[in-house]
Amino acid sequence: MFENHWHNFETTRASSPKNGAHGGSSGMKVDRPVQVANIKSSSFKSRLTPSHSSGSALRRSSPASFASKDGDGVPGRVRVAVRLRPRNAEELAADADFADCVELQPELKRLKLRKNNWDSDTYEFDEVLTEFASQKRVYEVVAKPVVESVLDGYNGTVMAYGQTGTGKTFTLGRLGEQDTADRGIMVRSMEDILAEISPETDSVSVSYLQLYMEALQDLLNPANDNIPIVEDPKIGDVSLPRATLVEIRDQQSFVELLRIGETHRIAANTKLNTESSRSHAILMVHVKRSFMGGDNIYSNENGDISHLAKPLKPLVRKSKLVVVDLAGSERIHKSGSEGHMLEEAKSINLSLSALGKCINALAENSAHVPIRDSKLTRLLRDSFGGTARTSLIVTIGPSPRHRGETTSTILFGQRAMKVENMLKIKEEFDYKSLSRRLEVQLDKLIAENERQQKAFEDEVERINIEAENRVSEVERSFADALEKERLKCQMDYMESVKQLEEKLVLNQQQRDFDVFTDSNCIGQGPGLSAAEELVELKKLLEKEIKLRKVAEEEVKICKRQQGQDRQSEAGGSVEVLKLHKILENEAHQKKKLEEEIIILRSQLLQLTFEADQMKRYLDGGGSGNAYTGLDSSMSPFRHPQLKDAVNGQKASIATLFEQVGLQKILALLESDDANVRIHAVKVVANLAAEEANQKKIVEAGGLTSLLVLLRSFEDETVRRVAAGAIANLAMNEANQELIMAEGGISLLSMTAADAEDPQTLRMVAGAIANLCGNDKLRMKLKSEGGIKALLGIVRCGHPDVLSQVARGIANFAKCESRASTQGTNSSRSLLIEDGALPWIVQNANDEAAPIRRHIELALCHLAQHEVNAKDMISGGALWELVRISRDCSREDIRSLARRTLISSPTFRSELRRLRIEY
Numbered sequence: 001m002f003e004n005h006w007h008n009f010e011t012t013r014a015s016s017p018k019n020g021a022h023g024g025s026s027g028m029k030v031d032r033p034v035q036v037a038n039i040k041s042s043s044f045k046s047r048l049t050p051s052h053s054s055g056s057a058l059r060r061s062s063p064a065s066f067a068s069k070d071g072d073g074v075p076g077r078v079r080v081a082v083r084l085r086p087r088n089a090e091e092l093a094a095d096a097d098f099a100d101c102v103e104l105q106p107e108l109k110r111l112k113l114r115k116n117n118w119d120s121d122t123y124e125f126d127e128v129l130t131e132f133a134s135q136k137r138v139y140e141v142v143a144k145p146v147v148e149s150v151l152d153g154y155n156g157t158v159m160a161y162g163q164t165g166t167g168k169t170f171t172l173g174r175l176g177e178q179d180t181a182d183r184g185i186m187v188r189s190m191e192d193i194l195a196e197i198s199p200e201t202d203s204v205s206v207s208y209l210q211l212y213m214e215a216l217q218d219l220l221n222p223a224n225d226n227i228p229i230v231e232d233p234k235i236g237d238v239s240l241p242r243a244t245l246v247e248i249r250d251q252q253s254f255v256e257l258l259r260i261g262e263t264h265r266i267a268a269n270t271k272l273n274t275e276s277s278r279s280h281a282i283l284m285v286h287v288k289r290s291f292m293g294g295d296n297i298y299s300n301e302n303g304d305i306s307h308l309a310k311p312l313k314p315l316v317r318k319s320k321l322v323v324v325d326l327a328g329s330e331r332i333h334k335s336g337s338e339g340h341m342l343e344e345a346k347s348i349n350l351s352l353s354a355l356g357k358c359i360n361a362l363a364e365n366s367a368h369v370p371i372r373d374s375k376l377t378r379l380l381r382d383s384f385g386g387t388a389r390t391s392l393i394v395t396i397g398p399s400p401r402h403r404g405e406t407t408s409t410i411l412f413g414q415r416a417m418k419v420e421n422m423l424k425i426k427e428e429f430d431y432k433s434l435s436r437r438l439e440v441q442l443d444k445l446i447a448e449n450e451r452q453q454k455a456f457e458d459e460v461e462r463i464n465i466e467a468e469n470r471v472s473e474v475e476r477s478f479a480d481a482l483e484k485e486r487l488k489c490q491m492d493y494m495e496s497v498k499q500l501e502e503k504l505v506l507n508q509q510q511r512d513f514d515v516f517t518d519s520n521c522i523g524q525g526p527g528l529s530a531a532e533e534l535v536e537l538k539k540l541l542e543k544e545i546k547l548r549k550v551a552e553e554e555v556k557i558c559k560r561q562q563g564q565d566r567q568s569e570a571g572g573s574v575e576v577l578k579l580h581k582i583l584e585n586e587a588h589q590k591k592k593l594e595e596e597i598i599i600l601r602s603q604l605l606q607l608t609f610e611a612d613q614m615k616r617y618l619d620g621g622g623s624g625n626a627y628t629g630l631d632s633s634m635s636p637f638r639h640p641q642l643k644d645a646v647n648g649q650k651a652s653i654a655t656l657f658e659q660v661g662l663q664k665i666l667a668l669l670e671s672d673d674a675n676v677r678i679h680a681v682k683v684v685a686n687l688a689a690e691e692a693n694q695k696k697i698v699e700a701g702g703l704t705s706l707l708v709l710l711r712s713f714e715d716e717t718v719r720r721v722a723a724g725a726i727a728n729l730a731m732n733e734a735n736q737e738l739i740m741a742e743g744g745i746s747l748l749s750m751t752a753a754d755a756e757d758p759q760t761l762r763m764v765a766g767a768i769a770n771l772c773g774n775d776k777l778r779m780k781l782k783s784e785g786g787i788k789a790l791l792g793i794v795r796c797g798h799p800d801v802l803s804q805v806a807r808g809i810a811n812f813a814k815c816e817s818r819a820s821t822q823g824t825n826s827s828r829s830l831l832i833e834d835g836a837l838p839w840i841v842q843n844a845n846d847e848a849a850p851i852r853r854h855i856e857l858a859l860c861h862l863a864q865h866e867v868n869a870k871d872m873i874s875g876g877a878l879w880e881l882v883r884i885s886r887d888c889s890r891e892d893i894r895s896l897a898r899r900t901l902i903s904s905p906t907f908r909s910e911l912r913r914l915r916i917e918y
Contacts, residue, residue: 094399131398142391143158152319152425155320157323161394169277204247207246208282210265213279216228219261265281352376384416493551662700688725778815812830813859816865820865829871837862844877853893870906
């Protein structure tokens, strides 16, 4: 059974699929890393990767300590295995009288190639696989270490090389549908990958291509042919943006993709193989794994763990497995190729020859590696001399008739063993995962705050109701007691008065009677009854006095009771006042919570935006930016690659705008808390990036608030972001006049003079540059020092700052040129009066393209006004105009410079005097 499979090694195309690539190689360089050891093919032990010395006191205890966070890598040599195909039926019949030209010694990992009956050459490999080696063993010794490295975050390559018909496709692409033991490296690799990854956090996607006649074609979409190879000039990354990329969820779908790709692969019948591959097949498997990691933990030489560990953070590792089934090398007189097949054979041999030259150059430490000689070498630049872990399996046949091809294949493998790669992990901070986690945490905090707020409001309401009830009850009790006491005192008083009146009447009657009696008894001596009555009256009077005192005491007691009742009422009022104070404190705390929620929302918005920015930075290789929350093609702090990212933030900004309200956000600009103020000005800057919000911000007093911040705060972050927001508002012509009317150019000039931070100067220069584009503001800009402030900013020397200065000068020169053409300006340029010409001439040929382009435009616009010609000639600007008319990379600027030189009589006269042809 096994020998039947080997006999059909290259003839089973319908069940031998491949896949192509989308995405680039991560780190191949033409100048490859320095080799750790110069390895000879005669000694296998000398080719082992040398161990790292442990000379430092601290060493990393994590096995992934050589991850590429700090840019370092681990050397790893290309491992090469050789596999011998058994004789097929044709060779058994034709070579029956001849011994095999190859003798294997697998236990010594050696191979002997017989020259004749008495002489042979011996070669050593990392693995020597006999004709009886199973597909499982081939996978385990050749590809499994590479697959494990890919799962750990490294790039990996498995490639098969050899003469046509020696079993490359059988080794790599066999599906094993009839016999699972025949499964090749492609199928087994995907089985191991799917078994190790987590479907919730990890992802696997594949592409499948063929390189046919130096044209890269998509095997999963045949209509997609001649796919371009895109290279990053900075890091050497290679990508295939037009290739089909399919996400894999299970093994069955992967096998089906392989089957579809194999049906589209080009094959032909030759004398050496009935199904000979006429193209190189390339399968690329992209693996993305997420995990929680942190800074590595260090341990000292005694094994003690150092306290240098930091909290875990979400990380993403992106790796790629490349499986390459090369088309077989062949000799034309043996394969019998002719016509179109002959052209195919030439193309195959040329690409294999280019691959061999690259490997030779890398093995010999050559200063130049001819990577660009073939698309095959460009695609494999990361596999040889790059950052990938690479395994090569060379397949040979036993027949002495093909001794020359077998020798060439063995020597190719020997040279490949000398190539040293520098393995690196591509590990990134998972901004999206952190953003999602913070968003969930924010939602939980908001919900918890709402629950606490509701509970607090319910508790306050309960306390208020209880206090009101208690106060009402006390008031009712006090009123009832007071009324009862009043009625009682009143009744007692009335009764006492009544008794006194009755006694007074009786006394009056008794006196009248006594007077009458006395008048009738004159001369009879003193009456005893009158004395007795006087004594009795005294007693009554004393009794009344006592009763009156008792009544007064009772009145005092009533008054004291009334005072106590009033004190009780006052105590209830104090309790109410305490409750009101508690309510005021809670209201203040609620206000602080609202401010914190606004800050959290702004932080979430900022973090989401920075995640998209970093993603595009990593995918596109672009440079970062200090603050990119503002939008406009004229904005000084808006990178072109962030346009899509900012558009993606419009919904989030609108949501924040609706939930919080503009007035609340603007009110936070005056907060005493510095952090609140910084976050508030960032939110306003983000809102100002949207044209729809600018009018609302200006009407609500946002422009005035930003100018106040620029005037009164020395915090660099506040000034930088405030200047950026003003620059965004300055893109609107109506806002430009408001900025000038409120003294904005003076404030920007003062900020430009005081600031040292390049990012702050870039924002200020961008704002002034936007104002320079308004025809109505030219004279005011000049009089208020705007041009001099712009020229003063060049002291920073930062390219981004100089680019904004050059843009402002170009805008101002264009306005002057337009005014001159319309006949509204006939005087000398204000730029020249303020001394801008020497700087313009000095930087007209700057290396940075944006600076050079703006200055070239400024020179052309200045030269269109004839009154400036003499100053430009004396300042050396004429030579720059001549250079621009000849060498400028942009045709429109070149044409404008030529027209300007031709139309100016002064320039023409000077050119004739200098004998310069124009």
